[in-house]
Amino acid sequence: MDSSVLCSEILHGGATWSHVLKRGTALRITDLEGNANVAAYFLNFENRSERFNLPDTLKAQHTARLRAGHVLFSDMGRVLCSITEDTVGWHDPIAGITNAALIEKKYGKLSYQQARNGWHQNARDGFLIELGKYGMGPRDLHSTVNLFSKVVVDEFGNMQYVRNNSAKGSYIELRAEMNTLVLLNTCPHPLNDDPDYSPKPVELSISRVPNPMRDDPCRTLCPENTRGFVLTELYFL
Amino acid sequence: MHTTNLKPSSLRPEAALSSYIVEAGDPFVLEIRKDQVVRIVDLEGNQAVDTLFYNAHDYADRYSAQDTIREQGNIYLTTGTRLLSSNGNVLLTIVADTCGRHDTLGGACAAESNMVRYDIGKRHMHACRQSFLKGLQTWNHGMDKSDIASNINFFMNVPVTPEGKLTFEDGVSDAGKYVELRAEMDVLMLISNCPQLNNPCNGYNPTPAQILIWDTNVL
Numbered sequence: 001m002d003s004s005v006l007c008s009e010i011l012h013g014g015a016t017w018s019h020v021l022k023r024g025t026a027l028r029i030t031d032l033e034g035n036a037n038v039a040a041y042f043l044n045f046e047n048r049s050e051r052f053n054l055p056d057t058l059k060a061q062h063t064a065r066l067r068a069g070h071v072l073f074s075d076m077g078r079v080l081c082s083i084t085e086d087t088v089g090w091h092d093p094i095a096g097i098t099n100a101a102l103i104e105k106k107y108g109k110l111s112y113q114q115a116r117n118g119w120h121q122n123a124r125d126g127f128l129i130e131l132g133k134y135g136m137g138p139r140d141l142h143s144t145v146n147l148f149s150k151v152v153v154d155e156f157g158n159m160q161y162v163r164n165n166s167a168k169g170s171y172i173e174l175r176a177e178m179n180t181l182v183l184l185n186t187c188p189h190p191l192n193d194d195p196d197y198s199p200k201p202v203e204l205s206i207s208r209v210p211n212p213m214r215d216d217p218c219r220t221l222c223p224e225n226t227r228g229f230v231l232t233e234l235y236f237l
Numbered sequence: 238m239h240t241t242n243l244k245p246s247s248l249r250p251e252a253a254l255s256s257y258i259v260e261a262g263d264p265f266v267l268e269i270r271k272d273q274v275v276r277i278v279d280l281e282g283n284q285a286v287d288t289l290f291y292n293a294h295d296y297a298d299r300y301s302a303q304d305t306i307r308e309q310g311n312i313y314l315t316t317g318t319r320l321l322s323s324n325g326n327v328l329l330t331i332v333a334d335t336c337g338r339h340d341t342l343g344g345a346c347a348a349e350s351n352m353v354r355y356d357i358g359k360r361h362m363h364a365c366r367q368s369f370l371k372g373l374q375t376w377n378h379g380m381d382k383s384d385i386a387s388n389i390n391f392f393m394n395v396p397v398t399p400e401g402k403l404t405f406e407d408g409v410s411d412a413g414k415y416v417e418l419r420a421e422m423d424v425l426m427l428i429s430n431c432p433q434l435n436n437p438c439n440g441y442n443p444t445p446a447q448i449l450i451w452d453t454n455v456l
Contacts, residue, residue, distance in 0.1 A: 054344070054387070062404065064402065064403040075350075075366075077349030077352050078349075094312065094342065096304055101325050138298075139296075139297045142387065153397040153398075153401075154399055157312045158310060159310050190307055224354055231352060
């Protein structure tokens with residue numbers, strides 16, 4: 001796999017990143033220090049009104065957690081990305097992202113004027129600015145996922161953030177099944193209980209990967225995923 | 238810890254400002270003014286009422302499921318839940334609830350998601366996101382699919398297990414059960430009275446819902 005790596009870079013903590021991940025490539029995200037959080041959002045780059053749909057993703061796969069074998073569905077019944085590799089086992093799809101008020105309440109305000117690029121940033125503003133670069137705005141930001149983070153729900157519906165979910169060196173690989181605009185943000189998870197604002201860096205690397213075969217584990221995870229792959233293939237006819 | 242929070246309302250239907258019937262499979266759009274109270278009644282039982290809310294003065298500021306459940310620390314909506322917008326505003330508060338649990342993770346059905354979930358041949362079947370689009374087009378204020386974000390499924394039961402499984406279960410609702418919300422600001426409400434026939438969310442028989450509005454300033 002290493003020989004196929006096309007590029008790699010470090011995404012600092014508290015930063016936002018975007019890239020049109022082409023069909024036939026995969027993005028590996030590696031937690032360099034442990035306890036990273038990477039908020040992620042996905043759109044069909046060719047038709048940006050088609051975007052990641054969280055309920056469709058959870059319902060189709062009967063899950064409220066994401067791990068290897070799961071795929072990210074668009075609202076049009078197609079697969080934007082597949083989780084082909086994952087050493088974490090639980091990524092949080094329900095708790096959403098930080099905003100400016102939440103960050104200020106938890107960590108206090110630390111402005112650019114005070115701290116230069118060490119300022120307290122939040123994921124919502126990061127995503128909105130990044131969407132703006134593609135001509136989109138607040139109406140285009142729907143539900144997101146938190147890679148590397150875990151939130152469990154008890155029998156009464158109470159949500160509990162689980163510390164230390166991701167060890168140093170953990171990684172997840174997302175294979176693009178469409179030409180997918182991927183947006184990432186490395187602000188802390190909104191339920192992170194660390195009293196200090198300490199967003200973690202991750203490494204991003206993009207590889208060329210073979211097209212999924214009929215027996216691909218993501219495609220065969222459940223009949224819903226198989227139909228999602230069929231609908232995605234129809235789109236490219 | 239908070240579980241279901243049953244609380245009947247003291248408001249009398251005879252005193253309502255207005256009353257509407259939303260037939261199964263129909264969209265419904267209504268502006269609700271600050272301090273007005275809206276009641277949604279599951280007339281015949283086991284009916285999912287898919288609902289979106291917007292700040293009436295800025296439609297980009299809309300109900301956010303993820304912010305709402307995270308800030309209350311619980312994935313189910315019931316009496317006391319404050320429905321938060323994407324900009325952090327409180328749109329409405331649930332002030333009465335005789336059902337006890339409402340879902341906001343299960344989303345709204347669509348022709349496309351039915352093809353994934355049930356069969357590619359199901360494209361023709363009526364679905365909530367068809368109704369949402371029709372409702373927005375009829376409202377004719379420039380809204381489109383980008384405005385169809387995370388919704389609430391009143392009267393629907395979508396439990397999540399501690400192991401992270403998500404299931405659709407028989408409704409906890411029954412004929413005549415209702416949920417009541419007080420508008421904390423001027424809001425736009427968009428409803429799809431769910432036409433889904435492929436799972437138990439409507440008991441395989443979609444039925445009408447009633448919408449009642451009270452003007453609390455004149456009570």
